[in-house]
Amino acid sequence: MSKITTLDEFILHNENLHEDSSGKLSALLRDIGVAAKIVNREVNKAGLVNILGIAGSENSTGDMVQKLDIFANEKMIALLSNSGECAAIVSEENEKIIHLPKVKEKTPGYLVAMDPLDGSSNIDVNVSVGTIFGIYKVQDINEPIDEKSFLQKGVEVVAAGYVLYGTSTMLVYTTGNGVNGFTLDPSIGEFCLSHENIRIPDRGNYYSVNQGYYLKFDVEMRRYIDYCSDLNLRLRYIGSMVSDVHRMLFQGGIFLYPNTRKYPQGKLRLLYECVPMSFVVEQAGGHAINTRLERIMEVTPRSIHQRSTIVIGSPAMVNEMKDFIRKYTLHEI
Ligand code: AHG
Ligand code: MN
Ligand code: MN
Numbered sequence: 103m104s105k106i107t108t109l110d111e112f113i114l115h116n117e118n119l120h121e122d123s124s125g126k127l128s129a130l131l132r133d134i135g136v137a138a139k140i141v142n143r144e145v146n147k148a149g150l151v152n153i154l155g156i157a158g159s160e161n162s163t164g165d166m167v168q169k170l171d172i173f174a175n176e177k178m179i180a181l182l183s184n185s186g187e188c189a190a191i192v193s194e195e196n197e198k199i200i201h202l203p204k205v206k207e208k209t210p211g212y213l214v215a216m217d218p219l220d221g222s223s224n225i226d227v228n229v230s231v232g233t234i235f236g237i238y239k240v241q242d243i244n245e246p247i248d249e250k251s252f253l254q255k256g257v258e259v260v261a262a263g264y265v266l267y268g269t270s271t272m273l274v275y276t277t278g279n280g281v282n283g284f285t286l287d288p289s290i291g292e293f294c295l296s297h298e299n300i301r302i303p304d305r306g307n308y309y310s311v312n313q314g315y316y317l318k319f320d321v322e323m324r325r326y327i328d329y330c331s332d333l334n335l336r337l338r339y340i341g342s343m344v345s346d347v348h349r350m351l352f353q354g355g356i357f358l359y360p361n362t363r364k365y366p367q368g369k370l371r372l373l374y375e376c377v378p379m380s381f382v383v384e385q386a387g388g389h390a391i392n393t394r395l396e397r398i399m400e401v402t403p404r405s406i407h408q409r410s411t412i413v414i415g416s417p418a419m420v421n422e423m424k425d426f427i428r429k430y431t432l433h434e435i
Contacts, residue, residue: 109135109273109284109293116277127237127261129185130212131275134235135293137181138265138273141174141219141233142286145267148225170225171195174218174233188212189240190247192373192406199249199406212260213238213252215374215406220264221342230268232344236378237261252373252406256399262378264344274300274348276385281351297352302388305418306354309335310346318362322430323393326423330356343370347379347414351386356415356423360393368392368411372403376410389420395427 107115113128113135148170175195179202182188186205192215193200202210217234224231236259240251263275271286273293283297309330316324330337335355340346346357359370370376380390380398390398393411401410413423 106292107295109295112282112284112295116279126185126187126211127277130182130187130214130237131261131277133181133184133188134178134263135273136184137178138233138271138293139286139291140177140181141265142267142271144170144173144177145225145231170231171219171222178216178218178233178235182214186210188214190214190251191216192252193218194371194374194407197407199247199252201247209243211240211243213240213247215252215378217371217374220344220375221340224340224342229342230266230340230345231342232267232348233265234344234375234378235263236374236381249406253403255402256377256380259377259381259399262381264348264378264382266344266348268345268348272296272348274351274382276382278381278385281382281386300351300386302351302383302386303354303416304387305416306350306356307336308338308349308353308355309358309419310337310339310350310355311358311360312339312341313337315362318364319360320393321432322427323358323360325430326358326426329426343375343379347383350415351383351388354416354419356413356419358413358423360411360413365409367409370410370412372398372401372408372410373406376412376414380412380414383414387417388415389417390414391420391424393427395424 110132113131117128175193183202186208187210188202189210190213191200194217215236220232220234238254238258239260261277266272272283274283281300283300284293285296287294350357359368361368376398383390391413413420
């Protein structure tokens with residue numbers, strides 16, 4: 103019988119690979135693992151209990167909030183408060199940053215940016231959703247934490263990952279030493295190492311974009327989509343970035359969310375959607391840029407809920423997309 107490695111064992115075992123081997127980051131990652139299991143339980147029974155439906159409020163970026171978003175947000179915050187290693191959180195569901203209470207005499211050294219439930223429009227129809235997280239260091243522990251503390255470039259992220267609540271539940275994360283995937287075994291309630299050192303294929307047969315907005319995209323994007331279609335690439339779009347990027351990570355392909363007329367800066371959020379997914383994909387050998395051809399990880403955020411365009415996935419395909427932007431764009435890049 104092959105040996106099972108649980109997420110907790112893996113985190114502990116790899117602790118000394120991080121620059122910070124004090125165990126603090128490990129504690130935080132384990133908290134996220136526990137939160138993921140609790141959110142997973144609720145996602146699974148969402149169809150059975152009265153937790154479905156729109157809660158009737160709007161989140162900080164103007165989208166309708168559903169009840170499971172709120173549940174996931176509360177659970178993540180509660181679990182991240184446990185270890186005392188997280189000073190504050192930026193969440194899609196909270197306009198302002200959330201300061202966490204001190205635990206004993208600990209000085210928390212980390213900040214977490216998260217999208218507690220990604221793809222929430224999928225909940226009511228029993229389609230995959232996810233959770234995204236990025237962990238940053240507190241740059242100066244002697245300074246009070248405020249919004250500016252979070253305005254760090256993606257290259258400063260020390261760990262990032264996502265949970266996919268799909269046909270099975272997976273947690274995929276990186277601390278900058280490659281990407282590993284863990285599948286939840288419901289019979290023992292543990293995330294078990296199932297995909298070691300994930301590498302994204304150089305190119306793939308899929309592209310993922312909301313092609314319904316075709317006429318609202320810039321000309322270079324339309325040309326690129328035509329090119330994908332000419333190549334007979336298969337279009338897949340779930341409407342949850344986690345699920346769509348997950349497919350590209352494993353099967354190869356490209357995911358795009360460019361600017362539209364409604365979202366001139368792009369729709370997805372830099373700190374808690376684009377950067378964490380970019381860190382994972384880059385660590386697996388992929389590329390992630392915005393439509394101004396900047397590497398997502400190099401962009402300096404100006405606000406915590408900043409939006410960004412994104413082109414992410416197999417390296418050869420992202421490079422090809424760059425050529426379309428250079429060739430067809432009508433405005434200055
Ligand atoms: P969220 O549910 O956290 O608001 O995120 C939804 C995001 C993202 O996951 C997805 O790729 C995109 O919105 C879908 O947007 P469109 O419906 O505009 O395609
Ligand atoms: Mn999202
Ligand atoms: Mn969300």
